Amino acid sequence: NLRLVHGETYPLLTHARAALVTSGTATLETALFRVPQAVCYYTPMGHLISFLKRHVLSVEYISLVNLIADAEVVQELVAHRMTETNIKAELTRLLTDEPYVTRMQQGYDEVLRRLGPEGCPRHAAEHLIGWLQGNR
Secondary structure, eight states: OOOOOSSOHHHHHHHOSOEEEOSSHHHHHHHHTTOOEEEEEOOSSHHHHHHHHHHTOSOSOOSHHHHHHTSOOSEEEEGGGOOHHHHHHHHHHHHHOHHHHHHHHHHHHHHHHHHOSTTHHHHHHHHHHHHHTTOO
16 A cells, blocks of 8 residues: 655654655755665666766766765665665665665764754855854
8 A cells, every 4th residue: 555645755754764865955854854765777778878977077976975984874876876776785784684774874973074064054155154144
């Protein structure tokens, strides 16, 4: 029995045991709720995109969680790695491998540490506004 929901991300995350998340802000939000996750992003011509990622792009990761941590905290199933087999394997691991999930949540702790204390974005914005107004 499944129920499809829309526009209820935060209530859904409070009950989730694992998540398959598309890249973007959603990966960071999922980490903040401490839900084990895999980043899934399908693109046509997956092998070409994988080649470009390895040889042209200067970033190693695409998810905000991994970019902020500067390490692979969550699996990125992108381009040619985005297969039904890989999704099933990773979701099974997220639901059954407690040491794996513990390491992921330790990575989430590092992301939180790097984001700074609560209110940090507001304080940074206030500082920048003051600086721009000459109130350094």
